[in-house]
Amino acid sequence: MPAQDVPPATPRVTISYAGFNRAWAAWIGDRLERQGWQVVFQLWNPPVEVPLEVALRDLLFSDGRILVVLSDWYFKLGPRTDAEWNAALRSVVAPNSARFAAVSVSPEPKPAAAPAFGGTTELWGIGAREAERRLAGLLGTSPALISDSSSTLGRGTAPRYPHDPPRVWGGVPRRKVTFTGREITLQRLYDLLQRSAPGAGVVTLLGLSGVGKTQAAAEYVYRFGSEYDVVWWVPADQRSTLRQRLAELAPALGLPTGHEYGERLRAVRDALRRGDPWARWLVVLDGADDPGPIADLIPTGTGHTLITSRNHAWGEHNTALLQVPVFDRDESVAFVRRRAPRIGAQDAALLADALGDLPLALDQTAGWLSDSTMSVAEYISLLESDAEVELGLRVAPDFPMSYVTTFSILLNRLRETVPEAVELLRLCAFFAPGAIPAQLVRGVPAQDLPEELADLMDDSLRWNAAISRLVQYSVIRWDAPDAETDPENSGTIHLHRMVHQTVRGSMSKQDQERYSRAVRRALSAANPGRPADTRRWSRYAKLVPHLDASRALTSRNADMHALIFNCLNYLYLAGEYQIGIQLAERTRTAWESAFGADDPLVWDLVSQYATLLRPTGDYARTERLDRQVIERLGAHRGTDDLTVLRAEEGLGADLSGLARYEESLQVSERVLRRYLALVGEQDPRTLNARHNLAASLRLLGRFADAYEADRVNLQARRQLHRPRHNLSLSSEDAYALDLRLLGRYDEALSVIEPSVETHRRVMGPDNPQTLTAELNLALCVLRSGDRAAAHARLAGLLERAERVLGDASPLTLRIATCCSFVQRAHGSLDQARALGERTMERYRVSLGARHPFSIGTRVNHALVLRAAGERQSSRKLLEECLSEMTAALGPDHPWTLGVAMNATAARNLDGDVEGAAALSRDTVRRAGSVLGPRHPLSLSAQVALATDLRGLRLREEADRVEEEALAGLIATLGSQHVHTVSARSRVRPYWDFEPLLS
Template sequence: MAGGRNTASAAAGRGPVTISFAGYNRAWAAWIASRLERHGVQVSMQRWDVVPGASIEEGLRDLLLSDGQVLVVLSEWYFRLGPRDPDEWNSALREVVPPNSDRFAAVCVTAAALPSAAASLGAADLWGLGAVEAERRVLTRLGITPPRASSSDTLSSSRNPRYPLEQPSVWGGVPRRNTRFTGREELLYGLHQQLTGAEPGAGVATLHGLSGVGKTHIATEYVYRFGPEYDVVWWVRASERGTLREKLAGLAPALGLVTGREYGERLRAVRDALRRGDPYPRWLVVLDGADQPEEIHDLVPTGPGHVLITSQNREWGEHNSALIEVPVYDRDESVAFVRRRAPRMDYADADKLAEALGDLALALDQNAGALNDSNMPVDEYIELLRRGADVESGLKVAADFQMTYFTAFSILLNRLREDKPEAVDLLRLCVFFAPGPIPIRLLRDLPIRDVPEQLAGLMDDPLLWNSAISKLAQWSVIQSDPPENDTDESAGSTEVIQMHRLVYQAVRADMPQEEQSLYSRVVRKLLAAADPGRPNDTRLWPRYAEIVPHLEASRALESTNPDIQLTVLNCLRYLNLSGEYRAAQRIAATAAEHWPRLLEPSHPRLWDLAHHQANSMRATGDYTTTEAIDRRAYEQLSTDRGEGDLLALRAGGGLAADLRALGRYGEALALSGQVRDGYAELVGAQDSRTLVAQNNIGLTHRLLGHYADAMRIDQETMEALRDLLRDRHNWTLSSENSFAHDLRLLGRYKDATSVQERNAEIHRTVLGADNPQTLRAEHNLALCYQRGGDRPQAAELLARLLERCDRVLGDSEPLSIRVAATLSTFEREHGDLDRARELGEFVLAHYRRQFGDGHPYTAGVLANHGLLLRAAGERQQSHIEVEDALGTMTRAVGENHPWTLGCALNVAAARNFSGDPESAVELSRVTADKAAAALGKEHPLTLSSRIALATDLRNLRKRQEGDKIEEEALEALSRTLGAQHPHTVAARSRSRPYWDFEPFSS
């Protein structure tokens, strides 16, 4: 034994060893760790888990952060995590292992082929060996001289893990290991911790969840992964009491117990032996499919070992078992599993299949198997699934579960129908809501008189209702989340229930057509009853958020009921106000397929629907389509009902908005004036509809460059809305944002910033940080900071704002494009020129596609791009672009528009730089005079034009005139903006002024 002690001492001096292993090979890692610790080596075990998207190379380098050597347990499972391409593995191994060969060692525990670069690890092959030889090879690979073998050395302690190729002393009934088992790592290790950390006699855990979620496969994997820690592993099908008694009694001879012939006597002997832990204290009994705890709980063994139960029934929690819920797969797990089951499917196809099947393991297995054996295109098959087509006959069932998931759900429904028919009635009601959370409040709001007879008792009796909910939750058919402590009465109760989408399909398939019609009609009435009727009230938006997901599933979009149609219209109004434009478009488009055949051609609700549909499309920039919709509506309504009709006026307001977006500002102004006057005559000057129309007139004046007129109108509108509504109403806030915008455009930067800081803060509080109206307010605030000279504030806000716009709206929505244009000009001047160019070219390409080259927005961002090219040193192309921008802008909005004058300011600089000072002076002088006439002598654009003129005059050696003009302009800049404002500082240092185009909200 002295040799053994010397070896231990030498090993201890070598430093620690970190064992890196795939979870599938934990048994090997645990056995190797016990062998090394026996020889005095300090060991830590680290499960290898490189998630999709993470770098394999970084994962390997992270292993080197530990002290001492890294021993990698190699098998095909080590390389499957991800899953990853072998080339990626080979590249990472070649990059990391050879330079660190003294740190890496490996053992191989498989006969399967591994990536070729794994050879760099120099693995010792353990596959197929006995325990003694395997231990010797592990020690040799780590440079530890194995001791001479003795009988005491080769015997394993009763507390040490068993050699993985040796089964426990007693082993029975365990299913074959699933070689496609995927994921569930945290759940498996949590289960192991739960069992091993339990007090003696309390080691009972239940895996519970929906049928087909994978409970049995997880239990099987647990047995193979942790089985070497047990001396006895006994697997029992536990669906019936008689079967359970017989199978448990069958353990008696395996334990060597001497009993009589009756299995009742053998059962008592087995339970007593397990309780005493004699002859084996380390035992594991698995009760698979134990769905009736009230019938079999008294048969659950007790003692020092562990009991693992799989069940759909969470009532095991009432029988001293720890409950571990098995959810559906994470999406990454689903994709990895599908690609192992059906190798012909790529990542995208596997992801679509997982989405269609709600990540349910059994459904994934059977459908992926069917797809792998078929030549049908994946998209075509998934479309069949989404339509609820009958694919059951083609499903690929496994040997250990020889029924489809359809059959499994039918059995479950039959069991519920026999046990608690009211629970099935509740399920049938739920399946006409959309998959996902269903607020309990929606289910309970309908007056009893509107409920069919078979549901009246359920909905009128709270005890019966709660009993049905509990039964469904007990069998894992639904998840019931208790209400949170929520003091917001507008949101109502937050208690929700939800079920898997495949349960929806099973329940619907089980219902006759007449019952489907009955239950869907009840759900539609429930949704209408839940409609608070005020979609403009932001406090009620949580209620609309509860209703909207269920409109399509309940067939509300096909209803002829006026109350339900009104709810649909209110939901569309809410969606447009809250910024959910795509959802509004989808719902409006579906309703537009049905309503024309349900209503008379001139019915007002058809015009209401067209109005909301156009609003959602306009918000996403589809102006050509909305102009056609609104023009048709305006012309037909004006003809049929007269231009002064409220519906005609509303259509006229929509058409004016389209014209503004398309750059036809003069037409828009004339039509907006007619709309405002028409509302004033019909409903009064102080009605909210009149004031909104007046707000649109101010907006049009702003687009026309009439900033002073716009500010006067917007201030009047803002004050009237404050009186009529309230300071925090979203229309009032929008009007205040317009007023601050006008102040900024007039050069009153401090005043604008003061107003807009408060406005943006209230927007965030009232509408939420990600509402598009809030994002518009913050964009205005960022520009206030930028124009006012607070560049750090502007930089921070703009960067965050673009990310939020892209996330909430998408990178091609009108607001996202405007923010990108602003950030591009800011980065050009103060940050990253490459980033500025990337953004600027993206914006320019977008406007060219959307509007063509003749639109003022295209001309404006072309001018910005010209400045980018000048900053990049491409002066010739820059000159061409700013000249083109000036010509286009002049044609689009006229020669006196501030946008045209800004383009002219940039062109004068380009002419000066290109050696044409005479033309530059002429243009600068004309620009300065026109700016003074249009904006005032002390407007920033006027003063910038004067500074540019002074520069051009000096270039013509007219220094005296130039110096005089410059001195006057500098004095005015200091007086209006302040001596330290960036414009003033730049002018004092004789930096050439420029003008950035800013697209407006139309």
């Protein structure tokens, strides 16, 4: 085909719009399609965590022009600040201004950099014909192509100009300018109605009180109303009101009828069914909570009916059901910040959590806080102290009742029809909000319940009827049991936080005490026992959330005390340290108030508290706590009391964390001797003490002694417990660690590799004990020569540890240290340096500059400096570290010997060959004496000595030392191991510092 005969390509345009301005986007798209454009719609709703620059740059992936529908909603979505927008517009839009165009559809001021859009025109406040003319001029469409749209406005299927209301409009609430989110819900609602069969376009929006069903329906009307000719809003809580408002539609439609409601109503229903005079109609029935009296009045025909209700029974009346959920957290934060600009993002998230993301509660509370001097933290504290729930709720003209009042009306209705359902709800209010296992609820002792509730628990039919009625009115959500996946599960009640607070707050003090006592007894009866048994952890996980709500912390009952201790022990073993710390702190406050600060029960609790606190790295604090426990409980019970001995075990771990390794060893040896005398060789406490003794020996560099203790302990624990028990797995990891530190890499790998798989199955992949075992495995892989595999394992492990434990926990820092030196060895110097410096600084702040971990990470940093070519800085740092590590641990500790070996290389590179050789000789002698001549560190020190001797031209001695080192490496690691190959190639070895935890 000749070039001049090729038809012009259809121009493409992408319309980017905020959901609030959907009507504008639909009209603009229709006009542009009539003018010959190919139109693509792009909803602008980037997640808060996505930077504006990224979101705007994503628009550039579309073909053709990009037309942005500008409004306050487009710019504030998130919300985003003007400063963020100005930066993004300058960096992304300005360089691509030829691609962009914009129309403004609201009068609010725009960010200063808004002119970065290539062209902008104002559509706000003008008529449809002028708006279409400006739109054509903006995109360069020939005026001859502009359609005479005025004749089609409001007719046919074309979207209506947003400033032109439907032909018939009545009763619709004012649009809420703080409306937030709901994009998915509104789009699903639109799809359900548009895809419905003729005569079946009926959808019910369902949800609990205050979730925003009415607001979602109103927003649907404003967002999609341009596609309807008739929009009629009807309050539907009573049949008489519904009949009256539907009948009032007759004169609005111009129907020739008399004055009788019945006649008008029949005419309206017939007109809607036939679609005459208007086929595109929308009727909204708001607040239709009882379908029985009004179901026969639901309009059908060519248009759509939208119902808002709390009642699931609408599903039986030929209507599609669409659940309106509470806000997701980003929506809650955005809504609160629009409602109360003084509240920051972090406080908005805290408020959203306290109110369960319920829109009405957020609206009324944020409205009050916006003008109040009370902080969000103070308000939440009041809520948590069971203060009046209506405190701080500000009603508004569009919803003149508080959430509490609204819900109370519903409860009164339920009480009249199914009183036992309300009593069940009152009982549930003394479990925690959220998920409540039905097994716990039905486990409340019958003697502690009112008669009607006791009968309900034993009668499955009545139980199911009560649950069904609460579900029907969206008071609770019910998850039915799945016998195949969880045989113990008998179903789960989900109770929203605001429902929980409202029900609980409406009860008398006497009823509160009665129901809370009943729930406590149910929790006590459900105590799983043996918290070390991982098979029982799922049951503990279901109990822990309900301790506070049931007032278990203030109970004087010994069974409740036992349950709390078991829960704290479970939280420690499961690695839920922060939850455990918070529970222990709240319990200590309650018990000190109830029993006095010096009661032995309180000090038992403090000992458990220190155990939970220790994994966070606050060793100075845990040392003080453990010494206080030893002193106070020792005075009450004597020094041989088992709780006192447990506190002494903790003290040994505290001293290890503080690098007072000799003191720690002395404490560990004393505790082990006392356990042997008190409970014998095979008692679990004795084995724990031996495990701790091995850790103390390991930190002192006595790897062979630690190996012997762990070997004996592993066998004993496997016999006493079972091979898959968490304590046996802990000994397995310690045993493999000892093998690795002794240089027996293949043996260590053969032990830890299957152990890690068992850890994952038994403990879970994110348990700290599993993470520790995986670190050991990664380092075994590294020492066996597969650097790439170790690098991949450590990178993933660090990401998981930071997610689970935070980036400052001792275990995370240990993993980060190892990850950094593997990154350096892998050639990723920038990453290694950044991670190493961050870790080094955290150790310095938390443990002090003279702690071996702080010194060791500076040693690793010196290797990064050397690799980066900063040799003088590297040598200076290594010499400082050698002096400090010697002062901290002595000249014979393996860590000091490792630093010394690195320092010999720095001296050699700096031309101080004599100093390097002297230090190398001393290092070889000491390493051979402490670790044995065939240990990898001893052999590496010999390889380094050979290099220094060669620098002194002592070739004969150098060759002899090198041959001995090579023979030792071949004998211990094999001829193809990376260390052997490097030594054969005369690559000087180095030593990486690895922190060890007690």
